[in-house]
Amino acid sequence: MKHLLPLTLILASCGPAKLDPESEIARNRKIMALQEKFDRFDYNADGGLTLAEVKQGVKESDVGGITNEEIVSLFKHYDVNKDGSISRWESQHAIDSPLPENQP
Numbered sequence: 001m002k003h004l005l006p007l008t009l010i011l012a013s014c015g016p017a018k019l020d021p022e023s024e025i026a027r028n029r030k031i032m033a034l035q036e037k038f039d040r041f042d043y044n045a046d047g048g049l050t051l052a053e054v055k056q057g058v059k060e061s062d063v064g065g066i067t068n069e070e071i072v073s074l075f076k077h078y079d080v081n082k083d084g085s086i087s088r089w090e091s092q093h094a095i096d097s098p099l100p101e102n103q104p
């Protein structure tokens with residue numbers, strides 16, 4: 001039975017989402033809180049957020065409980081045009097649509 005736990009974690013991260021609504025809401029709150037801080041994450045003030053800046057920002061912000069994987073999937077979600085940085089427009093545009101869960 002001990003082997004089931006890691007397997008469950010793997011399934012939870014790449015299989016169909018089985019999150020209960022409360023953790024879903026908590027997650028959305030974290031993401032909303034992050035988005036409010038996006039401006040501050042732009043450390044070199046070039047108007048875009050790179051993955052490194054987002055990671056740095058998450059580390060320095062008081063938004064806790066976000067894993068590296070979540071940051072990466074969040075980043076990909078926000079980087080609509082896939083140019084490797086999140087512009088302000090992208091950060092505002094992407095929040096209007098729900099985060100895709102476990103896209104193939």
Ligand SMILES: [Ca+2]
Nearest residue numbers: 042044046048
């Ligand atoms: Ca930047």
Ligand SMILES: [Ca+2]
Nearest residue numbers: 079081083085
């Ligand atoms: Ca972009």
